[in-house]
Amino acid sequence: MYCLLCFYFLAGSGFVIHDENDDYTIILNDRLGPEVNRKTLGHELEHIKRRDIYANEAANYIEMERHRL
Numbered sequence: 001m002y003c004l005l006c007f008y009f010l011a012g013s014g015f016v017i018h019d020e021n022d023d024y025t026i027i028l029n030d031r032l033g034p035e036v037n038r039k040t041l042g043h044e045l046e047h048i049k050r051r052d053i054y055a056n057e058a059a060n061y062i063e064m065e066r067h068r069l
């Protein structure tokens with residue numbers, strides 16, 4: 001697993017990528033500061049743990065559920 005702190009110019013605090021080598025890369029927005037990055041990292045790790053990338057539910061539904069935790 002990789003975690004990159006980088007300039008993220010799209011809306012949002014971060015996201016996760018799963019590649020063909022079964023590696024995960026979490027991209028965090030360095031403009032948002034360490035506190036937000038730490039929370040986003042936890043959020044993205046939860047997506048990985050729950051295998052949300054491959055869930056059948058709509059992305060908006062999954063995000064709503066994860067932000068309720």
Ligand SMILES: [Zn+2]
Nearest residue numbers: 043047063066
């Ligand atoms: Zn999310």
